[in-house]
Amino acid sequence: MSTAIPLETTLPTVNARIYPKGGLDVLSHNEVARLRDVSTGMHDLLRRCALAVLTSGSASDDPRAARELYPEFDIEVHQQDRGMRIDLHNAPAMAFVDGEIIRGVAELLFAVVRDLAYTAMDLGPDSPRDLDTTDGITDAVFGLLRNARILHPTDPNLVVCWGGHSISRDEYVYTKQVGYELGLRGLDICTGCGPGAMKGPMKGATIAHAKQRRFKTRYIGITEPGIIAAESPNPIVNHLVIMPDIEKRLEAFVRMGHGIIVFPGGVGTAEEILYLLGILLREENANLPFPLIFTGPASAAPYFEQIDKFIRLTLGDDATKRYEIIVGDPDQVAKRMSAGIRKVREHRIAQKDSFFFNWSIDIPLTFQRPFVPTHEAMAVLDLHHGRKPHELAADLRRAFSGIVAGNVKEDGMRRIEEFGPFEIHGDADMMQSLDALLRAFVEQRRMKIAGEYKPCYRVVA
Structure with a gap:
């Protein structure tokens, strides 16, 4: 897949030539030209996102840290007669083993090229889509997810897990326990792809899926260019999608997920909670089943009490009817989520809505x-x-x-x-x-x- 040559620098780096296999075999000459375009900032964006996945698993949340550690890193995308080639210059050696790029890292790198190429062409200035309308934006979200090949017409089983990248050890262990219980019940995991509460549920689910001998599993990470450098993908993610902005990222979570679990987090988690509650409080979505559970270890009880108090003060008591708080009980969380997803399945069948993309939820333009x-x-x-x-x-x-x-x-x-x-x-x-x-x-x-x-x-x- 690649050949690597070690370089003598402060941090170990390599030069590598990679040939993508499956899912990203070819790009048009126009797509390659867009990715190379320095004047639009697209090449710098490609470089930043590629460096983020090549340092996958990093503990830093400083978006500038990786570039300071690898200032000479660069990436070139070439379209050849028989396929595509990616050249890496001064790439982090941590992404390679014995001269070969780690397979999972390579897949994440191909996802970066795929999504940025798609965004540049299909959602750029010359896009045929009307990105000033609700339907146009939703269609754009659908198009990007379909291009990433993660929309599968299987039974509802995708749980979105939100929570902070900076959490305590106790909270992290709890996210793994919840992920384990979800995995035992055949549920797949989707998160923001970073560390902390985004990694824990995936890690727990991997053990449970192995016990249940489930081999076609999905650990989906959805991110956006502004945040990927600060929250590089964790190594468990096997389907990475880069949405153009935070709003489309949030819509992707809500359209794809069949239920959402919220673990303790910071301002990003609060943003996600308010986004979802704002949508669910609309009259158009009043009868829409959408399981939403706030959970954490027993030590997190004061955290959720404060979140609940803030929601009651700002959005009113009716908002609290759209979620339940379960503290210190991973098994109960998984049972409640499984029951909620069964109701989602029944509702989708009754409404003739797809299992893989929630078309019926109303998301207004203001969101x-x-x-x-x-x-x-x-x-x-x-x-x-x-x-x-x-x-x-x-x-x-x-x-x-x-x-x-x-x-x-x-x-x-x-x-x-x-x-x-x-x-x-x-x-x-x-x-x-x-x-x-x-x-x-x-x-x-x-x-x-x-x-x-x-x-x-x-x-x-």
Whole structure:
């Protein structure tokens, strides 16, 4: 598959020539040209995402760390008469064994090239899709997932697991225990593909799937370019998909998953919760079965009490009817999720909806349009009482999304360095609760894996 030549540098690196096999055999000349285009930033994007998967399993959540460790790394994509070739220059030696690239790493690398090529052509400036409409955006999400070949018309069995990349050892062990119980019941796992609560459920499920002799298993990781460098894919992911932005990533989770489990996490997890609750609180989705469970070890009970309190204050008590909290009981979590997915199956059959893509859930344009967290955009978010719960949820989601950007996304980090912290304004009680929640995340070290955290935000009543 590849040939590698060791180089004499500070960190071990190699040059390699790789020939993809299966799923990414050919690209058009136009697609290759787009991936090489320096003027549009596409080549830099390809380089950053490729380096992230070549350092798969990294414990860092600093998006600049890998580039600083491997400043001379580069990637070239070539289309040849008999297929495709990828040339790696000064690539991390950790991705190779005895001169051969690790097979799983190679598959993730091919996924990067595949998804960025597809996005550049089918979702670029000349795209035939109408990305200003709800149907157009949903069709784009479907197209990217289909191109990644992960939409399979099998019985509903995909559980999405959300949670933090920076969690305690106790919480990580618990995510593995839940994943194990899910795997024993024949359920596959989909996460944000990174470390922590994104890796644990997959790791637990691998043992359970082996016990049950299930060999066609799916460990799906869905990410986006702004975050992959900070949360490089964990080694268990066997299907990687890179969506163009966080909004399409979130929609992919909701359209593909048959149920969602939320483990303890930080601002990214809060963003995901608010996104999903905002959708489920719409009248159009009132009767839609969608199992949603918040869970963690017994020590996580105060964490979920604070999350629950924040949701009640902002979105109202009706929002709490869309989820249940189960603490310290992995077996019960898996049983409840299995029962919930059976109801999803019955509903899909009755509505003649597909098992592999949830077309019937209503996701409005306000949840689909990409939010660019500038200082101006963050300051004008309407975080006040009196709004419809799903509308308030949309702006609360944007507030947390902005903090995620300031914490781990390079564009957001640059804005903070240049202009200082984002300011978030709203009603006094809401801001007090938000500030308390964010302070708890900081104190519990949920914002960053290592190092002292410096807030990228300021809450203003």
